[in-house]
């Protein structure tokens with residue numbers, strides 16, 4: 111291998127711009143099932159690194175690594191801010207969930223999760239269903255989001271928290287949280303986005319919807335009388351609220367100047383492409399609900415529920431996401447800061463305290 115070759119590989123991994131204080135990054139391959147995955151354990155200060163597994167057809171392994179590094183860090187902050195005794199991790203499997211996912215592939219993934227001896231605990235994320243986690247559970251006990259381990263699919267709780275967060279955001283910006291007559295653009299109609307759309311519709315909001323998967327859009331038009339828009343134009347819609355519920359990095363230097371909404375509040379992880387994008391939103395007078403604060407309902411359901419128990423505690427704690435966001439918005443105003451800077455500070459304060467203990 112020549113020197114240039116070596117330096118390219120070196121910079122692609124060890125000098126990766128998203129490489130932070132990650133404790134462990136595991137590259138996993140299983141030729142028989144076609145499994146190519148990356149498991150990133152970011153931080154275990156507060157407990158085992160819990161975070162879902164994403165199945166996505168990344169263009170190249172570098173993009174998959176970027177996602178794993180960013181998503182796992184986000185889980186550390188999410189779990190810390192939500193007051194859970196859990197660290198942060200995440201897994202990505204490079205595959206098209208609608209074409210290449212198989213029971214065998216998920217089982218092989220489960221075997222590799224098991225080899226991490228509980229430092230990483232997996233669950234659902236984009237492209238993964240509770241049935242997939244049942245397959246994973248045949249090879250490891252370090253899995254959540256199944257009915258045997260608690261309340262099952264975390265998505266309805268994520269959606270409940272997002273809905274509360276949208277109401278808290280509306281209260282802060284418009285002076286009331288009545289969503290009847292408000293217009294919302296929901297981008298991504300998967301497990302979480304569709305349920306967020308349903309709650310918005312039930313609350314009387316008019317919906318503009320988008321997804322790259324046409325059947326999901328047709329279903330939302332049918333169920334909610336929604337209007338469809340091209341996914342690439344979802345952020346430009348003439349609406350009060352933009353709710354990103356698909357993938358990350360949708361808020362960036364290109365899209366932010368085009369946003370018409372006064373509020374951005376949705377389920378997607380890692381919505382801001384860079385920290386500067388949060389400041390750009392503030393400058394434009396757009397309120398941003400920090401992603402890992404508003405979308406914590408799923409991890410709350412995973413962390414606080416036991417099999418066979420009802421979901422009252424989980425629902426109460428998830429509903430409180432609205433109060434957490436209201437407090438974040440107020441503190442950001444007082445400190446002339448942005449909501450995500452306040453959320454980061456709150457999470458880092460808890461982590462610093464735990465590291466000293």
Ligand SMILES: NC(=O)C1=CN([C@@H]2O[C@H](COP(=O)(O)OP(=O)(O)OC[C@H]3O[C@@H](n4cnc5c(N)ncnc54)[C@H](O)[C@@H]3O)[C@@H](O)[C@H]2O)C=CC1
Pocket residue numbers: 234235236237238264265266268297298299300301302303320321322323326341342355356357358377378379405406408409
């Ligand atoms: N499932 C959960 O409990 C949690 C999910 N999240 C985040 O919420 C987001 C959605 O997750 P899920 O609903 O579970 O995933 P999902 O896989 O069920 O749904 C994602 C949907 O987004 C669509 N999509 C992908 N790219 C798109 C684009 N460019 N424009 C429009 N639509 C697009 C997909 O076709 C799919 O319908 C993700 O960012 C995930 O990380 C965050 C916390 C918990």
Ligand SMILES: O=C(O)CCC(=O)C(=O)O
Pocket residue numbers: 160161162163188233234235255264265268379405406407408409412
């Ligand atoms: O709620 C889940 O699916 C598991 C936690 C997670 O991966 C997330 O909150 O992004």
